[in-house]
Amino acid sequence: MPLVVQKYGGTSVGDAERIATVARRVVETRKAGNDVIVVVSAMGQTTDELIQLATTISSQPGGREMDMLLTAGERISMALLAMAIKDMGVEAASLTGSQAGILTDSSHGEAKITAIRGDRVRQYLDEGLVVIVAGFQGVDPESRDVTTLGRGGSDTTAVALAAVLGADVCEIYTDVDGVFTADPRVVGTARKLDEVSYEDMLELAGAGTGVLMARSVEFARRYGIPLHVRSSFHNGVGTWIKEKAMEETVITGIAQDTSAAKVTVQGVPDQPGIAAGLFGALAAEDVDVDMIVQNVSTEGHTDISFTVAKEHLDKAKSAAEAIMPELGAVGLDVDPEIAKVSLVGAGMRNHPGVAADMFKVLAERDINISMISTSAIRVSCVIDSGRSDEAVRALHDYYLPAEANA
């Protein structure tokens, strides 16, 4: 019997009525002759509400107890979904991450899955049950403590279960219709992609396309699990993410990300060890650095700019300030008003002019580029956040014009 893994996010199980809708879809899938594993997130805003409650109680909530707290959220949604499915005459059972054998390391709040003991899930499937698994959570087998997987954790749970249990497809249900060539709220002519390669999807996710986290795409790629990103509100086909998209377009999509801030350390001596000292200090504070640009040296001194997630900005700033004397830097500048705009497409490997065209499109609109980073299949520019939507529209018109779709 084919095995389907379905993942439903918090919006899809936001209230009793939506849980019933999800239950109907699960029952249909089961009755169509599939084994079904369902991975669920916590209902709607539950996780945010629990975090809020914790911050009123503790000045430094986090770690073990925060994970214990947050995992209550999926417990509620999965039990309710199991009840709804059983009420429709299909046998179902819910399992916590721990019960489903999802083993992780001990990094509370951002644990990595180290192994999955799939025997209990397999046994339930063999008994004919729909198995509902709590997303976002696991257990550290050393301490036997409950852990959470951090942002996008439920997607990771779904893809990892699909990999270990050899699913035929992992369906990611969401409140959008699939992956688009650009954010349709920004670009009116943006269109849904029928297929995206893992490789392009990884770059799109890394560049700010919010549908999927890079982490779960990477997991799917490694184990060759086809992902189907689709709407939980209707039955239409969404976007398939697979080894190789059928036809390789030059540009697959345009992503933007306004969640980062830029930090510039000014006037550091242009000598070996400076970058190592700075980024070592940032890493020691667990600051994730995305782009790094070092200006050309003027009279033996240079500026180093980097971007970090806005929520890491305070940590980054104090870590950089602390090490400035040691580096011999003369100043520190912070700019939270930035946007990263990225072109993604595996086809650009064979089209060397892509980056130059991108700079030209932006220049024609007088949009200043403050940082550039590239990979083999992506070009990203950091610009002023106020010009971000305009830049994305201009790039979409140039690389993915509406008439090409007609």
Next chain:
Amino acid sequence: MPLVVQKYGGTSVGDAERIATVARRVVETRKAGNDVIVVVSAMGQTTDELIQLATTISSQPGGREMDMLLTAGERISMALLAMAIKDMGVEAASLTGSQAGILTDSSHGEAKITAIRGDRVRQYLDEGLVVIVAGFQGVDPESRDVTTLGRGGSDTTAVALAAVLGADVCEIYTDVDGVFTADPRVVGTARKLDEVSYEDMLELAGAGTGVLMARSVEFARRYGIPLHVRSSFHNGVGTWIKEKAMEETVITGIAQDTSAAKVTVQGVPDQPGIAAGLFGALAAEDVDVDMIVQNVSTEGHTDISFTVAKEHLDKAKSAAEAIMPELGAVGLDVDPEIAKVSLVGAGMRNHPGVAADMFKVLAERDINISMISTSAIRVSCVIDSGRSDEAVRALHDYYLPAEANA
């Protein structure tokens, strides 16, 4: 180091501020040189809200998934309490029922504790942690499913942990000051008891005194754990429940219970096997029957009356109706407007006139008694629920007059 088990109910952890109050008390107890295990219920109305949610989703919620759902409640309160305690500089860790090794049978919703594997709790205590354990929940080791213990389950968790880990005392924190000679909302002269024997407390609990369930008192008695029922709002001494109260009073207290309903099966043949047939049928439907009275036979026919919890009334009625033809009964009467008023006191063993006095006190006020049941240390009368408060006041005035306390 002395070991104290403290149990806090839902009201005591009802919001962030109350959780902080509980945390302060735990920290004080710890700093006074005790090992501390804290057992918590779900916050305020959480459990009722989750049940409500389940009934909107499923026509027949219950069993495994209901237990999975409800156990989210303690998860939240215990994690928040652990955070609050840690925030005050004392190390703490929370454990689910399963993690704390609380093993049960498989009766979802009303599981019985079969064993406690206390090694993880013991290890945490040895490491100097305050250990917070989710009340009301356990795990069935056969199916590895989460279970709940039913009404009063958190008290049972606390007493059972105290027994297995050899605690010096089990403190039950509640929103009243202790155990009273009668409900102080009904009897103005009711007074707090400093000590009650297990035996009297068992009868009081069975007769409707709501502070503690008979089940946890029985557990404490069997393992000789002193219970201290006290207020979570101040530091005053509450009521100690121990093997033997220091002086044995004739009457310890007066209890009332308006949670039951009376069912009368009319005109059954007065012959062997009738009661067995009727109560066998009720047991098969899991109806808990409290009192049973069979009237004297008139011309070979008799009436059988019994009381059941109001929430079991529908089940009881349909079970009785179904078996009526087989029993040859001629009618069925149901009365939900009843109250059971009980005198409790181990001293009444040596005072044979107690029951007769009780009937006289009620008769003087023209309060009709429809059923009577007695044990060695309790006399209970079923009366009209509208007269219940009046009866309790009259009995308290007679047996426990205010001047006796002066």
